[in-house]
Amino acid sequence: xSAVWPHLPALQVVVPxxxxxxxxxxxxxxxxxxxxxxxxxxxxxxxxxxxxxxxxAGAISYHLGGWEPPWGIEYRVDVLNAYVIALVxxxxxxxxxxxxxSIAFEIEGWxxxxxxxxxxxxxxxxxxxxxxxxxxxxxxxxxxxxxxxYVLIALGANRRALLAAFQYLIVGTIGATFYVIGIGLxxxxxxxxxxxxxxxxxxxxxxxxxxxVIAALAFITVGVSLKLALFPLHxxxxxxxxxxxxxxxxxxxxxxxxxxxxLLVRFYFSVFGAAIEIGALPIADIIVVLSLAAxxxxxxxxxxxxxxxxxxxxxxxxxIGYITLGIGLANQAxxxxxxxxxxxxxxxxxxxxxxxxxxxxxxxxxxxxQLAGVGRKMPLTMAAFTIAGLGLIGVPGTSGFISKWYLxxxxxxxxxxxxxxxxxxxxxxxxxxxxRVLEIAWLREPAPxxxxxxxxxxxxxxPTLALAAATIYFGFDTELTVGIAGEAAKSLLGGLR
Amino acid sequence: MNALxxxxxxxxxxxxxPLTGALxxxxxxxxxxxxxxxxxxxxxxxxxxxxKLLNTELGGARPEVKLIEVAPGLDLAFRVEPLGMLxxxxxxSLWIVNSVYSxxxxxxxxxxxxxxxxxxxxxxxxxxxxxxxxxxxxTLFLFYEALTLSTYPLVAHRRDADALRGGRIYLLLLLGxxxxxxxxxxxxxxxxxxxxxxxxxxxxAGKAGAPMIGFLLALYxxxxxxxxxxxxxxxxxxxxxxxxxVSALLHAVAVVKAGVFTILxxxxxxxxxxxxxxxxxxxWLTAVAGATIVVASVVALRQDNLKRRLAYSTxxxxxxxxxxxxxLAPISVVGAAMHLAAHAFSKITLFFAAGSIYTAAHLSEVxxxxxxxxxxxxxxxxxxxxxxxxxxxxxxxxxxxxxFMLTGAMETANWLAVGVMAISTLLNAGYFLPIVYRAxxxxxxxxGHSHDGNPRETQGExxxxxxxxxxxxxxxxxxxxxxxEIAFTLSKMMxxx
Numbered sequence: 001x002s003a004v005w006p007h008l009p010a011l012q013v014v015v016p017x018x019x020x021x022x023x024x025x026x027x028x029x030x031x032x033x034x035x036x037x038x039x040x041x042x043x044x045x046x047x048x049x050x051x052x053x054x055x056x057a058g059a060i061s062y063h064l065g066g067w068e069p070p071w072g073i074e075y076r077v078d079v080l081n082a083y084v085i086a087l088v089x090x091x092x093x094x095x096x097x098x099x100x101x102s103i104a105f106e107i108e109g110w111x112x113x114x115x116x117x118x119x120x121x122x123x124x125x126x127x128x129x130x131x132x133x134x135x136x137x138x139x140x141x142x143x144x145x146x147x148x149x150y151v152l153i154a155l156g157a158n159r160r161a162l163l164a165a166f167q168y169l170i171v172g173t174i175g176a177t178f179y180v181i182g183i184g185l186x187x188x189x190x191x192x193x194x195x196x197x198x199x200x201x202x203x204x205x206x207x208x209x210x211x212x213v214i215a216a217l218a219f220i221t222v223g224v225s226l227k228l229a230l231f232p233l234h235x236x237x238x239x240x241x242x243x244x245x246x247x248x249x250x251x252x253x254x255x256x257x258x259x260x261x262x263l264l265v266r267f268y269f270s271v272f273g274a275a276i277e278i279g280a281l282p283i284a285d286i287i288v289v290l291s292l293a294a295x296x297x298x299x300x301x302x303x304x305x306x307x308x309x310x311x312x313x314x315x316x317x318x319x320i321g322y323i324t325l326g327i328g329l330a331n332q333a334x335x336x337x338x339x340x341x342x343x344x345x346x347x348x349x350x351x352x353x354x355x356x357x358x359x360x361x362x363x364x365x366x367x368x369x370q371l372a373g374v375g376r377k378m379p380l381t382m383a384a385f386t387i388a389g390l391g392l393i394g395v396p397g398t399s400g401f402i403s404k405w406y407l408x409x410x411x412x413x414x415x416x417x418x419x420x421x422x423x424x425x426x427x428x429x430x431x432x433x434x435x436r437v438l439e440i441a442w443l444r445e446p447a448p449x450x451x452x453x454x455x456x457x458x459x460x461x462x463p464t465l466a467l468a469a470a471t472i473y474f475g476f477d478t479e480l481t482v483g484i485a486g487e488a489a490k491s492l493l494g495g496l497r
Numbered sequence: 498m499n500a501l502x503x504x505x506x507x508x509x510x511x512x513x514x515p516l517t518g519a520l521x522x523x524x525x526x527x528x529x530x531x532x533x534x535x536x537x538x539x540x541x542x543x544x545x546x547x548x549k550l551l552n553t554e555l556g557g558a559r560p561e562v563k564l565i566e567v568a569p570g571l572d573l574a575f576r577v578e579p580l581g582m583l584x585x586x587x588x589x590s591l592w593i594v595n596s597v598y599s600x601x602x603x604x605x606x607x608x609x610x611x612x613x614x615x616x617x618x619x620x621x622x623x624x625x626x627x628x629x630x631x632x633x634x635x636t637l638f639l640f641y642e643a644l645t646l647s648t649y650p651l652v653a654h655r656r657d658a659d660a661l662r663g664g665r666i667y668l669l670l671l672l673g674x675x676x677x678x679x680x681x682x683x684x685x686x687x688x689x690x691x692x693x694x695x696x697x698x699x700x701x702a703g704k705a706g707a708p709m710i711g712f713l714l715a716l717y718x719x720x721x722x723x724x725x726x727x728x729x730x731x732x733x734x735x736x737x738x739x740x741x742x743v744s745a746l747l748h749a750v751a752v753v754k755a756g757v758f759t760i761l762x763x764x765x766x767x768x769x770x771x772x773x774x775x776x777x778x779x780x781w782l783t784a785v786a787g788a789t790i791v792v793a794s795v796v797a798l799r800q801d802n803l804k805r806r807l808a809y810s811t812x813x814x815x816x817x818x819x820x821x822x823x824x825l826a827p828i829s830v831v832g833a834a835m836h837l838a839a840h841a842f843s844k845i846t847l848f849f850a851a852g853s854i855y856t857a858a859h860l861s862e863v864x865x866x867x868x869x870x871x872x873x874x875x876x877x878x879x880x881x882x883x884x885x886x887x888x889x890x891x892x893x894x895x896x897x898x899x900x901f902m903l904t905g906a907m908e909t910a911n912w913l914a915v916g917v918m919a920i921s922t923l924l925n926a927g928y929f930l931p932i933v934y935r936a937x938x939x940x941x942x943x944x945g946h947s948h949d950g951n952p953r954e955t956q957g958e959x960x961x962x963x964x965x966x967x968x969x970x971x972x973x974x975x976x977x978x979x980x981x982e983i984a985f986t987l988s989k990m991m992x993x994x
Contacts, residue, residue, distance in 0.1 A: 439661060
């Protein structure tokens with residue numbers, strides 16, 4: 001074991017990549033599922049080990065192939081990476097058992113092995129982005145995760161999934177291009193692709209060529225913001241989430257946008273923030289304004305959506321607004337709130353989309369009127385949905401309350417009481433869209449097509465309930481989530497110039 | 498065994514007993530007798546637990562228990578204080594009576610979905626007890642929201658358009674005010690004082706000037722929507738679509754009392770009566786409470802629907818508690834606490850009577866109650882006693898509260914408050930005594946047919962559980978006049994005398 005241990009960072013990427021190859025050769029969906037399940041369950045073991053190491057011994061630097069940075073590719077893991085890696089791999093492990101039945105139900109049999117192959121590639125890409133310390137390497141992983149995501153979305157049963165995937169392909173390609181142009185500009189003025197090295201040299205470049213540095217920052221911000229669906233660059237997200245297979249939506253909502261947010265945080269604080277006085281640029285204000293727009297406009301759109309998956313998708317855009325608001329606030333409490341909401345929102349959104357998947361599996365529909373009485377037929381599934389929905393609102397006793405508490409405190413620390421009212425006011429809109437679903441699902445008479453339905457099998461029910469339970473658990477015991485997020489926020493802010 | 502009966506674990510037990518009941522009730526959904534037995538047993542056990550705690554409390558101990566620290570300064574913690582003890586005592590004793598009544602009412606009216614009804618009821622009681630024993634504002638807020646959420650399905654119990662509409666108003670107004678006004682007030686308090694613990698003398702003394710304190714107090718008074726201060730009162734009449742047992746225990750006792758209880762706690766233990774009085778917060782608060790008392794009474798005068806009339810009467814009576822605070826004399830605060838208890842017994846009697854009339858005679862309009870007292874002497878005698886309590890006449894407990902408040906108002910020369918009390922007493926008499934007069938001294942209508950033309954029973958009282966319940970509560974409100982010691986002692990302990 002001791003021979004493996006130093007190579008943990010590499011294993012994060014190598015294991016799912018090998019798994020993807022194996023899954024591609026699998027003959028049946030069942031075999032591919034077992035491979036994907038084993039890989040998914042192995043990853044949290046690595047992730048937790050890495051997280052513990054960064055918490056106790058500080059950042060890990062791993063030189064891929066033994067090449068010294070900045071010439072070789074460095075995998076650099078500090079508390080922030082480890083936090084995101086732990087989130088992605090734990091969510092993957094938690095929801096994987098759900099996939100077997102749900103995917104077999106929603107996808108044609110011969111495509112199943114390919115589905116698991118694509119999922120493992122996507123996992124490789126996401127973990128790769130989070131672990132690498134090389135800006136171009138991050139681009140490669142970004143493309144791996146994006147390309148596999150297009151396929152995953154296109155696998156949706158509805159033919160519109162193809163259009164949604166194509167739409168995302170166009171937007172995603174633009175995003176990736178913007179990102180790589182930004183990296184190119186930075187490379188032009190610093191001559192390095194290693195992010196630590198970049199941060200060290202960018203200050204010099206700022207003095208000689210400030211326009212280039214600003215252009216690079218703008219390109220990278222816009223490119224990454226497309227991937228994380230920052231309002232108004234979110235247009236790909238509702239269709240992609242609505243037409244992808246339910247399980248894929250749950251996975252993407254919990255992980256893909258979150259990893260993109262990580263990338264933004266990394267560049268914003270550790271690269272540009274460490275090299276130049278980023279507070280002097282208007283970028284923080286722009287992020288705050290766009291976040292507020294997301295919180296209000298996307299929430300308002302969600303209240304008018306009659307398709308549950310689209311409604312939750314718009315809710316995701318709004319909730320991403322809370323996270324980016326924390327980034328824009330850029331103080332200890334605010335950034336902690338934003339970072340902790342990455343995990344809190346991931347867990348509750350995964351629970352919500354899994355519940356939707358369970359309803360579909362039991363023959364229900366996703367249009368609101370088709371949900372009538374689902375609560376009485378599938379009480380445990382809807383209980384999970386209800387808990388996670390209350391988390392979206394930010395009711396005390398759920399993890400959503402914790403996120404909003406820290407954001408509100410961060411707003412006050414930033415001197416803006418008005419922002420507190422806006423944060424809480426936008427929660428009010430979420431009462432409307434969550435409340436609408438709850439009223440229909442619990443208080444209406446069951447629709448005939450789900451008259452025979454019941455809660456789904458345990459392999460689907462348990463992951464859903466576990467995520468909902470986590471929403472409550474992290475509403476009380478915040479040592480793990482807020483503890484690590486606070487630690488990460490401290491080191492990010494400490495690195496600012 | 499010792500560990501189980503220590504005061505600390507008794508507090509936790511008091512919250513867990515109704516919750517356990519809620520978990521057990523669905524197991525017996527096919528066997529209504531056992532199901533109701535669970536509710537009754539839970540109610541009795543809860544009452545015994547509270548009684549045991551009362552012993553400790555009267556002995557001068559203030560048991561407390563801290564479960565977890567959610568964030569710095571945000572603890573989930575309980576502490577039994579005299580006022581909370583009084584509230585818990587009232588709520589838990591009335592839950593027993595109300596459960597008996599519910600059984601009679603729900604069966605007598607063949608109500609559907611009784612299992613869900615009893616589950617929500619038990620959760621609501623657990624929330625009430627948690628709120629009563631909260632050690633700090635955070636814990637109180639947690640249970641405050643839980644109480645709103647658990648009573649929402651009860652309001653919408655009938656599931657028709659009216660009930661759903663009433664439920665929506667209920668949920669939006671209560672959650673909305675708590676998120677937009679109450680929570681910002683809590684955040685601001687935390688920010689100013691660094692703690693949220695209920696502390697004798699308050700935690701805000703010297704922390705802020707008069708304008709800030711006044712603004713904060715206004716946020717609390719209007720943000721605690723459950724106290725139904727005008728113009729944020731209209732959820733209460735809307736909630737009257739609920740079955741009568743819900744209106745009786747929740748919208749005359751648990752929910753609305755939770756509102757004024759919170760205001761009492763905030764005024765005495767967050768602000769401190771001295772601080773408020775030094776900063777001259779009495780006048781506007783008296784005006785707000787006085788206006789609600791008088792206007793709601795005038796509106797009540799014009800309601801023909803008996804339950805709506807009772808609802809407006811509740812709005813008016815709730816503001817008495819706020820008036821008791823507004824007078825800012827220790828004796829008037831004692832009066833407010835006494836009123837909180839006394840009004841509970843009288844108002845539940847009135848609601849029980851309204852439900853009894855509805856069950857036996859299917860009447861809900863005041864104008865059609867001619868001669869009903871001859872047919873239902875028990876019900877209408879109890880109603881008369883309840884009405885006396887509302888007016889504040891001996892031999893009912895309603896007398897003490899008003900007496901102390903009046904004394905306090907005289908002491909502090911708050912003539913506005915004195916005037917309000919005089920006018921409202923007349924108005925109370927004006928809208929309750931005619932009902933009593935009609936019931937006993939007018940001839941019953943000759944036609945024994947309801948409006949749909951079917952003959953119906955014109956004889957007899959409601960089922961015995963209903964009659965028994967309302968007799969018990971009417972007796973209790975007289976008994977509380979004759980033996981006021983416990984309520985009086987607890988009220989005095991609250992202000993430290």
